[in-house]
Amino acid sequence: MQSAPTSSAGSAAKATGNTPLGGGGSKDSTATKRSTRVRPGDFIFRGLSTGSAVLIMVILAGVALFLIISAIPAITADWSTNSDLNTGPTAAFPNFWAYVGPLIWGTLWSAAIALLFGAPIGIGIALFISHYAPRRLASLLGYLVDLLAAVPSIVFGLWGIIVIRPFLLPLSDWLNANLGWIPLFGGAVTTTGSTILAGALVLAVMILPIITSISREIFLQTPRLHEEAALALGATRWEMIRLAVFPYAKSGIVSATLLGLGRALGETMAIALIISPAILVSVRLITEGQNSQTIAANIALNFPIATTLQRDALIGTGLMLFVISLAVNSIARAIVGGKRGKRKKGGGKSSSPSPLSQLPSGDAAVSIALDDVTREGRATDVDTEAHISEDDVEGAGK
Amino acid sequence: MSVLSPRTKPTGPVANSLTSGQLPRFAELYILGASLLVSALLLLLVGFSVVGWLVLSAVIYLVALALLSSVVENRRKATDRVIRGLVTVAFLLALIPLISTLATVIAQGIGEISWSYITSVGASTFDPNTLTVTQTPGALQAIVGTLIITGIASLISIPIGLFTSIYLVEYALPKQWLARTVTFLVDVMTGIPSIVAGLFAFSLFSIIVGPKAFSGFSASVALSVLMIPTVVRACEEMLRLVPSDLREASLALGVSKFATIVKIVLPTAIAGLITGIMLAVARIIGETAPIFLAASFTDNFNANPFDGPMQTLPVLAYTGYAFPGKDIAASNASAWGAALLLVLLVVILNLIARVIAKIFAPKGMR
Numbered sequence: 001m002q003s004a005p006t007s008s009a010g011s012a013a014k015a016t017g018n019t020p021l022g023g024g025g026s027k028d029s030t031a032t033k034r035s036t037r038v039r040p041g042d043f044i045f046r047g048l049s050t051g052s053a054v055l056i057m058v059i060l061a062g063v064a065l066f067l068i069i070s071a072i073p074a075i076t077a078d079w080s081t082n083s084d085l086n087t088g089p090t091a092a093f094p095n096f097w098a099y100v101g102p103l104i105w106g107t108l109w110s111a112a113i114a115l116l117f118g119a120p121i122g123i124g125i126a127l128f129i130s131h132y133a134p135r136r137l138a139s140l141l142g143y144l145v146d147l148l149a150a151v152p153s154i155v156f157g158l159w160g161i162i163v164i165r166p167f168l169l170p171l172s173d174w175l176n177a178n179l180g181w182i183p184l185f186g187g188a189v190t191t192t193g194s195t196i197l198a199g200a201l202v203l204a205v206m207i208l209p210i211i212t213s214i215s216r217e218i219f220l221q222t223p224r225l226h227e228e229a230a231l232a233l234g235a236t237r238w239e240m241i242r243l244a245v246f247p248y249a250k251s252g253i254v255s256a257t258l259l260g261l262g263r264a265l266g267e268t269m270a271i272a273l274i275i276s277p278a279i280l281v282s283v284r285l286i287t288e289g290q291n292s293q294t295i296a297a298n299i300a301l302n303f304p305i306a307t308t309l310q311r312d313a314l315i316g317t318g319l320m321l322f323v324i325s326l327a328v329n330s331i332a333r334a335i336v337g338g339k340r341g342k343r344k345k346g347g348g349k350s351s352s353p354s355p356l357s358q359l360p361s362g363d364a365a366v367s368i369a370l371d372d373v374t375r376e377g378r379a380t381d382v383d384t385e386a387h388i389s390e391d392d393v394e395g396a397g398k
Numbered sequence: 399m400s401v402l403s404p405r406t407k408p409t410g411p412v413a414n415s416l417t418s419g420q421l422p423r424f425a426e427l428y429i430l431g432a433s434l435l436v437s438a439l440l441l442l443l444v445g446f447s448v449v450g451w452l453v454l455s456a457v458i459y460l461v462a463l464a465l466l467s468s469v470v471e472n473r474r475k476a477t478d479r480v481i482r483g484l485v486t487v488a489f490l491l492a493l494i495p496l497i498s499t500l501a502t503v504i505a506q507g508i509g510e511i512s513w514s515y516i517t518s519v520g521a522s523t524f525d526p527n528t529l530t531v532t533q534t535p536g537a538l539q540a541i542v543g544t545l546i547i548t549g550i551a552s553l554i555s556i557p558i559g560l561f562t563s564i565y566l567v568e569y570a571l572p573k574q575w576l577a578r579t580v581t582f583l584v585d586v587m588t589g590i591p592s593i594v595a596g597l598f599a600f601s602l603f604s605i606i607v608g609p610k611a612f613s614g615f616s617a618s619v620a621l622s623v624l625m626i627p628t629v630v631r632a633c634e635e636m637l638r639l640v641p642s643d644l645r646e647a648s649l650a651l652g653v654s655k656f657a658t659i660v661k662i663v664l665p666t667a668i669a670g671l672i673t674g675i676m677l678a679v680a681r682i683i684g685e686t687a688p689i690f691l692a693a694s695f696t697d698n699f700n701a702n703p704f705d706g707p708m709q710t711l712p713v714l715a716y717t718g719y720a721f722p723g724k725d726i727a728a729s730n731a732s733a734w735g736a737a738l739l740l741v742l743l744v745v746i747l748n749l750i751a752r753v754i755a756k757i758f759a760p761k762g763m764r
Contacts, residue, residue: 039654039656041654042654044656045660046569046655046656048561049565049569050565050569050576052557052558052560052562053561053562053570054576055558056558056580057579057583059587059623060583062598062602063590063594063623066598066602067598070601070605120488121488121491124485124487124489125485125488125489127485128485129489132485132486141489143752145492146748147496147745147748148492148495150681150745150748151499151500151684151744152684152685152686152712152737152741152744153685153686154712154716154737154740155503155684155715155737156495156499157719158502158503158506158715158719158733158737159498159499159502159503161719162502163499167449205492205495212492236478237481237482238477238478238481238482239474239478259589263589266589266591266592266593266594267591268591268686268687269687272720273716273719273720296591296593299593299597299691300687300690300691300716303690315597315600315601318593318594318597321591321593322591322594325589325591325594326586326589329586329589330586333585333586
């Protein structure tokens, strides 16, 4: 009470009618009021954030909605009588489904071939970076793979035209001459190299980074103790990976592959630039006129020359692509999410003991210092070592 | 301890228990060298090619390693060594397209890029006297178009993406249905094929504007659909890295949530946010299909994003090959020039992003 007037004489003078004590009391009350009241800045900011989140839902719904609105005229039209649709790129198809069917096949087919090349190599690279490469090199190598992801798809397309096409020509000739009885390699062999094989190879290169980066992340998350336990029991590096890393990363590998598939399904430029297509269902890999066209490349090639209704038809095929890739991506995410939930529920016992119990019995080796375990060639064979260790223990006991 | 190493063993080279039954230390290198040599010799008999040489060497190397290791060591170690070889081969295989692509782009594009290519508008002029079309290469219209379209797309996507990530990290409770739905939708949106985004923008604008819907802004909308999810994912990751101690300390001092986010959380994460956003920009700057559908292509200079077709670098590269002009060689060369410019842009953006991440990384984290 005595100090109050001296310390805040000025403020008391400003706050007319308030005694210093009363002023303090009112301050307190405003503070409590403030904490309960929502401040405008807070309110606006919260609104903006929530609004953006809702906006994302709106955008996704809008994508689907506008595609459907644009596609409906072409889907419902009678293609054989409609003068707009029985000419040009959409001629010779009785209806929309006859048009989009072969395109869906081509999309799935090229993506499947790309996955066949891309997935094993991508997972191999991820393993190399996470478990084989020297620690110091690993981050640099990871950066190189990221660089591969950063190269625009159009550049890969151009590269495919002038490098991959001629590169595959001798191989195509050889395959056709020697294995031509297999439908895959049958038909009239290409002379320019504009085959679906070339396109799919470029696709494989483009999906490598996504498969690699996701699987690498999952591989690196393997519990270190599982790995060390496997090595301590005498597993070689590969056995450790098979028994500790792969069971842990199984769902991650599957979803990485599916995400790669999603990317391959929607990739446009590589296919549009490289293959010389036809709208038909074909498994031939190395012919020129019998490459199944993909949805995305078909849109890119025909969009500039299409009439309005033909454009609607192309948008309809795009809608199908949207649905397919949505399904693939949702499955991929669901696999990751579902596995994660299970793992949490099951606790720690789900993955660790079962794979390790599969280790060949009698192959247990003496563990060396944990730091050195990961180094190759140290985990030696059992017989002599085991004796030494027993002796050592006895000796220590004496 | 005496039990450990009894000295009753015979003299002479004793099999060291640690190294016996193993291939010598650099055996893999020796085998690699030998297999390179053998396959070179074999191929010299039938005709040499670099690709065949490397493939044959790899095969010989793996087979020789498997045989040697299974004889000297055991089957398990042989498997281990072969797998190690296979994994390494997979990695080298991936380096080939990377190096080959970059080398090809540089080799093909370097001749095209010059000061006049960057600063002049490409055009083809028809000479009525000689009836020939001469093409003057130029990429100015494409450079300007790329910058405008990417800029507008960033202006749309960065606020939406940043605010959404703030919502997900700061406001949403983890089990709230909106948060879960948005997280799922963002995941799904990352998987939208780029060409579908282009179709969406085109049909949106052709419904609103009517026919002739091609415009730079439409392409920006298409790119935003692709960019928003990447921005959300990157920013969300970065915001989650901010220690919650900082937030709690700020809130405990009576600072409002809004001020906590703006003054504490965002400045702490700023380096990561900028890096993530720049990588997102680098990702969409090379997109071809959506721009091609939404903004079409043109040789004319057009800096108005709301009216008429706009040329961009990736589309210039595409049309140079897919729809070449009269002078096909010149069109192709122009395409390579655009491709090289694009790669340079992407690499520069990536480098800047990494440098920012390195320099401004908050100390003491990780």
